[in-house]
Amino acid sequence: MQKEHRNWAADPVLSVEHLTMRFGGLVAVDDLSFDVGRGDITALIGPNGAGKTTVFNCVTGFYKPTEGRITLRRDGTVSTEELAELTRGGNQYRKTDKGSIFLLERMADFRITEIAGVARTFQNIRLFGGMTVLENLLVAQHNELMRASNYTIGGLLGLPGYRRAAEAAKEKAVEWLRRVDLLDRADDPAADLPYGAQRRLEIARALCTNPVLLCLDEPAAGLNPRESAELNTLLKSIRDDHGVSVLLIEHDMGVVMEISDHIIVLDYGKKISDGTASAVRNDPKVIAAYLGVDDEEVEEVERDLHVKPGAATAEGGPQ
Amino acid sequence: MAEPTSAAANRPEGAERLSEDRRDAMRGEPPFVEAPSEDTRLVRSLKEAAITAGLVAVLTIFFFAFRTDIAVGGLQLSLDPMLWITWVAVAFAARFALSYFVFAGERPTVAGWKKVAASTRGWPVGKVFGVVLLLVALTLPILLSVFLPSQNRYLLDLAILILTYVMLGWGLNIVVGLAGLLDLGYVAFYAVGAYSFALLATNFDLGFWVCLPMAGLFAAMWGIVLGFPVLRLRGDYLAIVTLAFGEIIRIVLLNWYEFTGGPNGILGIPKPTLFGLEFSRGEGSFSDFFGLEYSTIQRFVFLYYIILALALLTNFVTMRMRKLPVGRAWEALREDEIACRSLGINTVNVKLTAFATGAMFGGFAGSFFATRQGFISPESFTFIESAIILAIVVLGGLGSQLGVVIASVVMIGGIELLRNLTGLQAIFGAGFDPTQYRMLIFGLAMVLIMVWKPRGLVSTRSPSAVYKEKKVIGADLVAQGEGH
Numbered sequence: 001m002q003k004e005h006r007n008w009a010a011d012p013v014l015s016v017e018h019l020t021m022r023f024g025g026l027v028a029v030d031d032l033s034f035d036v037g038r039g040d041i042t043a044l045i046g047p048n049g050a051g052k053t054t055v056f057n058c059v060t061g062f063y064k065p066t067e068g069r070i071t072l073r074r075d076g077t078v079s080t081e082e083l084a085e086l087t088r089g090g091n092q093y094r095k096t097d098k099g100s101i102f103l104l105e106r107m108a109d110f111r112i113t114e115i116a117g118v119a120r121t122f123q124n125i126r127l128f129g130g131m132t133v134l135e136n137l138l139v140a141q142h143n144e145l146m147r148a149s150n151y152t153i154g155g156l157l158g159l160p161g162y163r164r165a166a167e168a169a170k171e172k173a174v175e176w177l178r179r180v181d182l183l184d185r186a187d188d189p190a191a192d193l194p195y196g197a198q199r200r201l202e203i204a205r206a207l208c209t210n211p212v213l214l215c216l217d218e219p220a221a222g223l224n225p226r227e228s229a230e231l232n233t234l235l236k237s238i239r240d241d242h243g244v245s246v247l248l249i250e251h252d253m254g255v256v257m258e259i260s261d262h263i264i265v266l267d268y269g270k271k272i273s274d275g276t277a278s279a280v281r282n283d284p285k286v287i288a289a290y291l292g293v294d295d296e297e298v299e300e301v302e303r304d305l306h307v308k309p310g311a312a313t314a315e316g317g318p319q
Numbered sequence: 320m321a322e323p324t325s326a327a328a329n330r331p332e333g334a335e336r337l338s339e340d341r342r343d344a345m346r347g348e349p350p351f352v353e354a355p356s357e358d359t360r361l362v363r364s365l366k367e368a369a370i371t372a373g374l375v376a377v378l379t380i381f382f383f384a385f386r387t388d389i390a391v392g393g394l395q396l397s398l399d400p401m402l403w404i405t406w407v408a409v410a411f412a413a414r415f416a417l418s419y420f421v422f423a424g425e426r427p428t429v430a431g432w433k434k435v436a437a438s439t440r441g442w443p444v445g446k447v448f449g450v451v452l453l454l455v456a457l458t459l460p461i462l463l464s465v466f467l468p469s470q471n472r473y474l475l476d477l478a479i480l481i482l483t484y485v486m487l488g489w490g491l492n493i494v495v496g497l498a499g500l501l502d503l504g505y506v507a508f509y510a511v512g513a514y515s516f517a518l519l520a521t522n523f524d525l526g527f528w529v530c531l532p533m534a535g536l537f538a539a540m541w542g543i544v545l546g547f548p549v550l551r552l553r554g555d556y557l558a559i560v561t562l563a564f565g566e567i568i569r570i571v572l573l574n575w576y577e578f579t580g581g582p583n584g585i586l587g588i589p590k591p592t593l594f595g596l597e598f599s600r601g602e603g604s605f606s607d608f609f610g611l612e613y614s615t616i617q618r619f620v621f622l623y624y625i626i627l628a629l630a631l632l633t634n635f636v637t638m639r640m641r642k643l644p645v646g647r648a649w650e651a652l653r654e655d656e657i658a659c660r661s662l663g664i665n666t667v668n669v670k671l672t673a674f675a676t677g678a679m680f681g682g683f684a685g686s687f688f689a690t691r692q693g694f695i696s697p698e699s700f701t702f703i704e705s706a707i708i709l710a711i712v713v714l715g716g717l718g719s720q721l722g723v724v725i726a727s728v729v730m731i732g733g734i735e736l737l738r739n740l741t742g743l744q745a746i747f748g749a750g751f752d753p754t755q756y757r758m759l760i761f762g763l764a765m766v767l768i769m770v771w772k773p774r775g776l777v778s779t780r781s782p783s784a785v786y787k788e789k790k791v792i793g794a795d796l797v798a799q800g801e802g803h
Contacts, residue, residue, distance in 0.1 A: 060661065062657075062660075062661075109661070110659075110661075110665050110666070111663075113660075113662060113663035114665075121661075122657075122658070126655050126658035127654075127658070128655055128658065129797075130650075130653075130780055130796045130797030130798055131647075131650060131782065131783075132782040132785075132790070132792070134785070135647060135650075135783060135784050138644075139644075139651040139659075142647070142648055142651075143663050145643075149643055149644060151645075152643055152644075152645045152672075155644070155645075156636065156639055156640070156643070170786075174786065183786075187782065187786050187787060187788050187789065191796040205662070209662055209663055
């Protein structure tokens, strides 16, 4: 049953290979490799301090990783040879008629969103609090509107091309507000919204940048059960209706187990498990990491962790 | 959807924010209420007045009671207790009146104001006020010549000065108010604009209208030059570097003697012309062409309309840009820089455009300043100018165009007004010179504004895009950006 679900190996949108991030002497992420399947909801879980947000910051360009390669395949398939060639050369990305690949570790954070199509949200919500909900979504369409306004000149002169683009941007914003059920609050300042609504607005804002991969940092944190259920529906519809792949960090196992197609478990910066929800749930290493182990099992688990970090566990299931 | 209030209280973040709000409302004081005093209103007021008078007595004894004069063999100390006693008595009386009638008064004095504020809530007060101000500004030369012909020239000159500061305030508002980047060296761009025009005009014989765009361009270029090193700086560091930049420009102007004339400045800067017509006596002048009698006031009216047009251009472009993606990105940058980057916005470009646009308008204003004065020297571009412009923006309310106008009129016009308060000499004696107290009054006004309106006169923000209904955003929600 697992085999047919392993979309991430067959058609990955994002491949993280040998990612290492050191802060001084601290190794936050240690030789981590995983794939995110196109059109999947992938969850990155692990105990506090496992390095999940660091991985996120590396993928979205907020940190430059110490080592490793992060590849985004925006559309179509690009051969391994081409990827190897791009890696050897100095370029950040390559676009061919068959598809385009981006080496995210070489790109600046805003370029990753702008041209590679990775959008993110933050663990502590970062909205433009003093701007209205509608304005928040318009800011997210900055680059499109900038081009339409001929880099401000056309906009200043009020050319029709810009006016059309501005109308279209507003329509897109309104459409997303309708989707996340915030349309009646479109003219309120974002900081005035209740917490759950702010979370939804942040997701809508990220989606306004037209991403292929949406990275959500604890989207269900601070939500009540009903809001979590609504979030699940929203994320599924983002995946199914818009074809956006989702990578999320989450502590709420209800959310993770219900919606994830693929789960990666980190502990102390290493991957300890990788597979479908059912495989990960029954993995003794995951149980050990979350619940701790009996004294007599400590050695065995430690040996597993160090000798073959994260390997073979992809097959999943109890060993 | 969740109810806003209950949802906010049930969650840690919401609850934390509520308790923070409550703490802010108490200004860090513990929530206790003073036990009501047993004294009657009169006794309490007398007590408070006595405490105030005592404080004033202690603080002012060395300034008022003693006087040193140069005498043979050194200094001579003389005692002048009358002045000291007068001021202590003034403090006592003032505090007593304040305590008895206002603080301990039967009726709260602010209630009347609150009623007025509540009844005008729905009106577009700001809009109406702005339109009235604009009409007055457009017809000011006519109004002055009709109603105050005797002081026409003086008041017109003052209006030109005020409008120069309005324009500078609007220019700085882009950088500080919209983009939220604290700039303490704005006068540098004013200086660049002034010197660009002066040097181009005196060396290459170019006129005002040719030099104006070039001066703006040079200033914008220097805005970008300043922008680059401060891209990574925040808060206090940003303020210090911009402050230093303003001083560097002034000191270079002062010391590069061969190029700028150093402390001697530049003389003989030409006056602007109206399509080649000069405002002077004789052949080919404005009055000659239109068959009018020559009067110096014509040139003042012309200058007035130039600066009015420049200021209105600044306002128009700024208001327009606010509704464009670049302006929205400025405000987003002020709200949250990291979120901006996560949305694919190149914050380097956003900061540089803010610096360049603000500097360009500073450059325009500078070249107008040069043509109005006919003479410039580094003396005119000291740090105090930057401070005044920034004070105008902060007092007016960051990001508010109308606030800048009000603050300029009050700060520049108000200080000038002090010169005319010669009537006060009847009270304080012939030696009293009100202009000597202008910095004191200036400081006092700032303190009062910061106590009553800490976010400036006009502190609300109006959204740049509207779906159904335009709602004004309160100051408490709007971020102030870096360095505040």
